[in-house]
Amino acid sequence: MVPKHEGEVGSRMKFRGKEMIVWSLNNYIGLANHPEVRKTDGESATRWGLGTPMGARMMSGQTNQHELLEQQLAEFEKKEDAYLLNFGYQGMVSIIETLVSRHDVIVYDAESHACIIDGLRLHFGKRFVFAHNDMESLEKQLQRAAKLVEKTGGGILVITEGVFGMSGDLGKLDEIVALKEKYNFRILCDDAHGFGTMGTTGAGVSEHLGVMDGIDLYFGTFAKAMAGIGGFVAGPEPIINYLRYNMRSQIFAKSLPMPMVEGSLKRLELLRTKPELREKLWTIVNALQNGLRERGFDIGNTNSPVTPIFMKGSVPEATNVILDLRENYNIFCSIVVYPVVPKDVILFRLIPTAMHTLEDVEITLNAFSEVKEKLAAGKYAGDRVRMA
């Protein structure tokens, strides 16, 4: 059954009629309900409706606002140009399909998001996977790829992520960029979770790791820190222009509605001019992650707001824990179980936001301490799902 939340986006929402502390929304810096965002969204919808502009960008869907947003995104990411995408997922699939030919080789991280994996499926040439964040493995695959492109005359595209969305660890962008000294390749980085949350100005993991220049193509979505919909890709002007005139998902689809574009301009302005939103996010991230570590929880290698909690248990146990958290502690978070993680592992995934309070954190830490003890004592055991 798909969970349904009620009420405005916030740290507390209703689930099945009861108020819960919600840890599963990517509203990282709290823009979903920011009064200025709500005002701009509303005014823009009143002025233009949701239909404007009609048509694809290349036909009749171009506006000054679309171009302005692209300019501002490019400037923020310190790139020559940027191109808007109607959806992050579909955009990434289409970017990959457009960028490579059968002569090119893609080398990608094994834990890449579904949008990267699905983009690879449209690639007619070779693709080599490297073990997650394993630079030795990457180098091996680069050597294989280099040999191959010597014959085909193609190029190598390395694809990885800024923040890995399940485990919260960062792609080793600095080490990957350093390999450009030895191998000839370009990098496409999906920074869906890093855009707006990481780096001194919020420009993402490439900024955080000091390698903005080394990332050839930077991909971000508006669906997370920007609390909207759509996305963008930024990079050198000739490549972005090539995408602009060749990306099937954009050429053959209607352009982003005006309220989303004007709303994104407002969101970007707030993201750039209100660092206090990101500081508040990190206060909550640090309180949650330090609290969990102090209480002996395994939160893996996260270096980002994404907060995984790993516990040992079966799939029915995981379901019983999550039910207990919802029914008796009023805490809503996502879980990931087998086959995404090994059979006996339960991954609870918490997304802290600037909307959460330190009180929300304290309540949650206490709840997790209690359910951890119950899990270890076998209180959730059995094949059947039941309430604790």
Ligand SMILES: Cc1ncc(COP(=O)(O)O)c(C=O)c1O
């Ligand atoms: C790493 C990553 N890439 C891409 C996407 C897709 O973005 P969108 O929701 O804008 O389609 C997501 C969203 O789940 C994501 O986590």
